[in-house]
Amino acid sequence: MKEREQLVLDQIDFDGLLKFLDEIVSVQSLDGTPEEADVQRMVAKKLSELNFEVDEWAIDFDTLKTHPKYSAEVERPEGVGVVGSWGNEGGRSLLMNGHTDVVPAGELERWNFDPWRATLDEATGRVYGRGALDMKGGLCCAIFAVKAIMDAGIELDGKVLVESVSGEEDGGCGTLAAVVRGHKADAAVIMEPTELMIAPAQAGCFNFKITIPGKAAHGAMRFEGVDPLEKFILVYQAILAYEGMRNRGVTHPYFKDYEAPYPICCGVIQAGNWASTVAETLTFEGRYGIEPGEDLAEARSAFEAVVHNVAQADLWLRENPPVVEWWGGQFDPAEIDIDHPIIKTAEDAFGDITGIGPTVRGMTYGADMRLLVNEGETPTIMFGPGDVRLAHRPDEYVPLEDIKTCTKTLALMILRYCGVKESDVGAETEEENPESETATMAPESVDADEEAAAE
Helix, strand or coil: CCHHHHHHHHCCCHHHHHHHHHHHHCCCCECCCHHHHHHHHHHHHHHHHCCCEEEEEECCHHHHCCCCCCCCCCCCCCCEEEEEEEECCCCCEEEEEEECCECCCCCHHHCCCCCCCCEEECCCCEEECCCCCCCHHHHHHHHHHHHHHHHCCCCECCEEEEEEECCCCCCCHHHHHHHHHCCCCCEEEECCCECCCEECEECEEEEEEEEEECECCEHHHHHHCECHHHHHHHHHHHHHHHHHHHCCCCCCCCCCCCCCCCCEEEEEEEECCCCCECCCEEEEEEEEEECCCCCHHHHHHHHHHHHHHHHHCCHHHHHCCCEEEEEEEEECCEECCCCCHHHHHHHHHHHHHHCCCCCECCECCCCCHHHHHHHCCCCEEECCCCEHHHCCCCCCEEEHHHHHHHHHHHHHHHHHHHCECCCCHHHHHHHHCHHHHCCCCCHHHHHHHHHHHHC
16 A cells, blocks of 8 residues: 555544534435435535535426436425536546435334434444435545545545435436536446445346226125235235246356345335225335346336236236336446456455455445446446445444445545546655555554644
8 A cells, every 4th residue: 555545544534424424314305305405405515615626506307307217206396416526637537426315214213213313323333324324424435535635635637526416216316417417437436335345236126016906895795896905916926936037047247146136026005995895906016126238128028927927817807907017216237347447446445445355246226326337428336335234224324334444445446546646745755765655654654644734
C-alpha cells in the first residue's frame, strides 16, 4: 500500500459518517412520499458543503415515464436527482451509486430499536435503523471515502461521482433519470448490501399480478359458489414446481453456489369482502427471478404458460381463465465482463484492507445495476456493507466493521481507478521516500502527521 493511500485511510471521519447516517435515517423517505425528495436535498446540501460540484434537478416524471425501461409501483408528487462530482477531466471516471428511498418499517412493536434513527449498539457493533443497511449506510461510505481523499490534500487525475437516487425499491426511476440526464462513467459501484462480496452480476426480477375469478355465494351455501382460494392453491403449487425446475442444475458461475438464485415469491394475496360470502375474485402479487442472459420475453411467456396449463386442467379455470399482468418493478438482469478492470481494482483494494481474498458472486436481488449497465453503458459492480437478508425486516442493521471496511476499500478504489495527480502531497512524500511505494506508512509517521495537522 502506498504512503498516500495510508494517509487517506487515516483521514476517514467515521464519527462524521455515523452522524450523517443518523441524519438521513431520521427522514422517513418512503417511496412516493414528500420525504423521498427531502432526503435527496439533504444529500445535495452535504455534497455542496464538502465542495463537490453538485447537479441537483427536478425529475420530469411525465417525460421519464415514456422511457421503455421506466417502472414504478407508486406515483410521486416530485422527484429530485442528485449527482456530486469531484476531480478532473481526462482521467478515468468512477461513479458511486446509492439509493435513499426505504421500505416501510412495518409493525413498530417488533422493533427493539427506533427504526427512524441510526442507533449504534456498542455491545454488538451494529448500526440499527430502517435504511441503515439498505442502503443509506452504503451511500455514506462513498461520500466519506471521497471526503477522506479531499482531507488528505490529494488531487485525482480523473473524476469521482457520487450519485444519490430515489425510487430504487419500486423500479429504479431515480437512477434512470440520472442516466437520461447524461451521467455516465468509465465504471461504477453500487453500494448495495453484498456482505462485502464483489458482484459483477445481478439477477433480474419481474413483478407480476394474477387475478383468479371465483363465483360468489352465501357462506352457508358455499358449494353453490366457486372459491377462488381453492383455485389459487392449484396455481400456486404449479408455480412452486416451476420455481424448483428453474433452480435445479444452475451453471452460471456467479450464481451456482446459491440454493435458489432465481426464486419466485408471492408476497400479497387479496380476496373477498365479507366473511360469510364466497369471494368473487382473488388476486396475488409476487416477484419472478430472472437469470442473467435469459431471453426476457421468453421468460415471461414461460411463466404465463405455467398458469395457462393449470387453467386448462381445471373445468372452472378453463372457462374463467386467470389473468397474468406484469406491473410495477421490472428489474432486468445484468452482468459485466469478468476481465473489466474495475473488478480487479475492487479485489486488490479489498485484499489490501482486509488481508483476505475477496468473494466474487452475483446478487440474486434486482437492483439499479441493470440501468447503469444496460441503459447507461457504464460497467458496474455491486459492493457494499451488510447482508441483504437483514433488509426489509424489523431491527434492520449493518455491522459497523462492514461500514469501516467498505469505506476504506472504496477510498482505495477511487485512488487507484481514477489515478492521482503527481503533484499531490502524497506523491511529493513518495519522491522523498521511494520505499513507501510498497510499504505501509509506519505508525510513528502517522502520529507525526496527525500532530502536525492538529497544530
